[in-house]
Amino acid sequence: MRSPEDRFAALFERTHRPLLAYAVRRVADPADAADVVAEAFLVAWRRLDDVPGGDDARPWMFGVARRVLANHHRGERRRHALADRLREELPRVVAPPDTGDGTVAEAMRRLPEDDREVLRLVAWEDLAREEIAVALGVSRAMVRVRLHRARTRLLRAMAEIEGAGVAPRRGLPAGRVADGWASARPGLEEGR
Numbered sequence: 001m002r003s004p005e006d007r008f009a010a011l012f013e014r015t016h017r018p019l020l021a022y023a024v025r026r027v028a029d030p031a032d033a034a035d036v037v038a039e040a041f042l043v044a045w046r047r048l049d050d051v052p053g054g055d056d057a058r059p060w061m062f063g064v065a066r067r068v069l070a071n072h073h074r075g076e077r078r079r080h081a082l083a084d085r086l087r088e089e090l091p092r093v094v095a096p097p098d099t100g101d102g103t104v105a106e107a108m109r110r111l112p113e114d115d116r117e118v119l120r121l122v123a124w125e126d127l128a129r130e131e132i133a134v135a136l137g138v139s140r141a142m143v144r145v146r147l148h149r150a151r152t153r154l155l156r157a158m159a160e161i162e163g164a165g166v167a168p169r170r171g172l173p174a175g176r177v178a179d180g181w182a183s184a185r186p187g188l189e190e191g192r
Contacts, residue, residue, distance in 0.1 A: 004048055011051060015061045026069055036072055040065040107157035115150035
């Protein structure tokens with residue numbers, strides 16, 4: 001008697017190309033077809049004892065692929081319905097806070113994306129350092145360092161834009177970026 005691995009390998013060899021062609025013709029993205037076929041073979045592996053022998057294995061695998069494909073299409077419809085609902089809610093979502101004059105907005109655009117993100121998490125999303133650490137997958141100490149560097153770069157960029165060449169101000173209250181633009185929740189940020 002052949003091992004389960006050998007039986008599965010033989011089933012895969014006989015059916016994977018026809019199943020992939022079947023799936024490619026029924027989905028918009030070829031990558032989705034690969035996912036459908038992979039899922040069909042996962043089902044086949046789990047139910048290997050139910051797979052008919054000989055020539056009956058191929059139509060059985062098409063049946064599995066058809067059900068996987070139906071699940072895929074249901075998932076797509078759910079995702080589209082959710083996206084439609086979210087699009088309907090967009091007009092009611094609060095816009096990001098006004099950054100004041102164009103200097104702050106332009107300075108933010110000049111910053112690296114990591115700096116912009118940490119500043120936005122503080123200013124727009126009102127997250128504390130502990131929460132930012134979780135969101136970014138880094139330590140709280142790393143958030144403190146990144147936030148300090150981002151604030152410094154932002155102030156430097158603002159000074160360059162204004163042509164003043166003024167160095168960043170020291171002693172800003174914790175959780176703030178020049179003139180209160182990035183105020184955090186009171187009590188959640190400790191002083192430097």
